[in-house]
Amino acid sequence: MTAGQRDAVVLDLTHAGIPIAKEMVRLGYNVRAIDVYDTLDDTTISDLQQIFPVFSSNESFELKTTETVVAPVHLNPEYHVLKSAKEKENTIITHHTMVGKLILESGRLSGSKVIELTGTKAKTSTASILADILSRSMDVVLHTSRGLEHWKDGVATIIHKGLSIAPGSILSAVEKIEEAKISPEVFIFETSIGGTGCADVGVITSLEQDYWIANNTSLASDAKLQMLDNAKSGSLAVINLSAEKALQRAAEKDLKVVNFSDENNSSDVNKTTADVKLEIDGNRVVISTEDRKMEAIMEDGFDLSAYRTALSAAAAISLSLGIEEKHIIDTFRNFRGLTGRMVRGELEGRILIDNSNSGMDIRSVERSLDYASGIASGKVFMVLGEEAEQVCEGLPPEDVSDFLLKNGKCLDRVALVGSRMLDIKYDNTYCVETFEDGLSAALEHTDAGDIIILCVKCFR
Numbered sequence: 038m039t040a041g042q043r044d045a046v047v048l049d050l051t052h053a054g055i056p057i058a059k060e061m062v063r064l065g066y067n068v069r070a071i072d073v074y075d076t077l078d079d080t081t082i083s084d085l086q087q088i089f090p091v092f093s094s095n096e097s098f099e100l101k102t103t104e105t106v107v108a109p110v111h112l113n114p115e116y117h118v119l120k121s122a123k124e125k126e127n128t129i130i131t132h133h134t135m136v137g138k139l140i141l142e143s144g145r146l147s148g149s150k151v152i153e154l155t156g157t158k159a160k161t162s163t164a165s166i167l168a169d170i171l172s173r174s175m176d177v178v179l180h181t182s183r184g185l186e187h188w189k190d191g192v193a194t195i196i197h198k199g200l201s202i203a204p205g206s207i208l209s210a211v212e213k214i215e216e217a218k219i220s221p222e223v224f225i226f227e228t229s230i231g232g233t234g235c236a237d238v239g240v241i242t243s244l245e246q247d248y249w250i251a252n253n254t255s256l257a258s259d260a261k262l263q264m265l266d267n268a269k270s271g272s273l274a275v276i277n278l279s280a281e282k283a284l285q286r287a288a289e290k291d292l293k294v295v296n297f298s299d300e301n302n303s304s305d306v307n308k309t310t311a312d313v314k315l316e317i318d319g320n321r322v323v324i325s326t327e328d329r330k331m332e333a334i335m336e337d338g339f340d341l342s343a344y345r346t347a348l349s350a351a352a353a354i355s356l357s358l359g360i361e362e363k364h365i366i367d368t369f370r371n372f373r374g375l376t377g378r379m380v381r382g383e384l385e386g387r388i389l390i391d392n393s394n395s396g397m398d399i400r401s402v403e404r405s406l407d408y409a410s411g412i413a414s415g416k417v418f419m420v421l422g423e424e425a426e427q428v429c430e431g432l433p434p435e436d437v438s439d440f441l442l443k444n445g446k447c448l449d450r451v452a453l454v455g456s457r458m459l460d461i462k463y464d465n466t467y468c469v470e471t472f473e474d475g476l477s478a479a480l481e482h483t484d485a486g487d488i489i490i491l492c493v494k495c496f497r
Contacts, residue, residue, distance in 0.1 A: 053205025232264030339374030386485030
């Protein structure tokens with residue numbers, strides 16, 4: 038590769054573009070970078086300028102014909118540098134693709150099996166359950182929106198918190214693990230809106246509840262297909278049977294595929310037979326394949342149905358890796374849900390249904406209310422909203438308004454979290470600023486035996 042072919046412009050330093058640019062420089066690329074959203078403080082910019090030139094979004098910028106433009110999939114295609122690149126026919130690649138190229142070029146993960154997950158739902162839950170299963174026979178590092186964790190023998194140790202699941206954060210996670218002098222047999226990465234191509238196993242948990250990105254010019258589901266488009270030779274794709282678009286793309290790419298299903302995505306609907314199928318009967322979970330059947334009696338204290346996709350996907354991945362059935366069943370039997378993901382608990386005598394997490398959407402809010410309705414108790418207080426609209430695609434106020442119109446009569450009070458909820462008008466609702474403010478209000482207006490439902494889109 039010539040020097041000119043190593044020239045690049047990295048767009049967007051807000052969403053993990055910094056580690057991408059730094060790794061490119063380390064590997065000999067000539068990098069310039071643009072702070073597209075102008076979010077970096079002066080000190081950060083000054084520090085980065087010692088490594089590569091940094092431009093603000095408003096500065097005059099002339100794109101060189103030799104430069105490859107590295108852009109996130111969600112960037113507005115009308116952004117002037119990106120638009121100029123298309124007009125000049127410069128090479129344009131996504132953050133995802135560049136991260137995969139950098140990892141493969143550096144060989145930093147060559148000693149580990151790499152599993153990468155994307156999808157609209159159940160990414161974090163799938164990855165966390167999978168880490169538990171695999172850690173019973175291997176040394177595992179897990180990176181999700183919950184944090185960077187080291188798993189051994191079914192027990193997790195937090196290594197670092199605060200990294201996003203943007204593709205560039207994979208590079209940061211690897212660096213943190215190297216600093217901790219951990220050499221895992223397996224890396225599991227949760228990645229937003231696509232795959233990088235560094236994985237031995239690429240997973241698409243779901244493509245349901247699609248949404249628009251890049252200034253409403255493209256669908257997130259299409260960007261998630263990068264998991265298949267970028268797949269390296271010899272890798273395995275594990276795909277939800279309901280994600281027909283992904284299955285079709287995998288067939289076009291002639292990839293080796295294992296698909297999985299659950300009760301809501303029956304093989305009859307898809308006119309094919311799932312490689313791995315999950316069924317739930319009360320607190321009994323049954324995993325079936327063509328030649329085997331496993332079952333586990335699950336613990337109480339969480340909404341089991343909310344984890345059907347994650348349990349099915351984790352089982353499918355584990356079985357494809359040749360993991361012993363006992364490790365899968367032992368993990369399932371001891372699983373008690375994940376914090377903030379439809380978990381039932383108690384706080385000061387109140388029943389607490391906690392469904393506050395970064396992937397929450399209005400459908401899971403509805404499921405939370407259904408779960409609460411099945412519990413005989415007193416008043417029901419819901420804390421609903423978002424702590425930051427930048428979390429994934431946010432929680433649209435119009436969805437919240439529609440939810441209240443349909444279900445408001447089932448709730449005694451509602452604390453709406455976030456500035457975008459201020460214009461919502463409904464009986465027995467009032468606005469608060471934060472998750473903590475909402476929880477405090479809920480405790481103030483409820484008594485022992487009442488139910489508090491926490492549905493705030495936020496990082497936990």
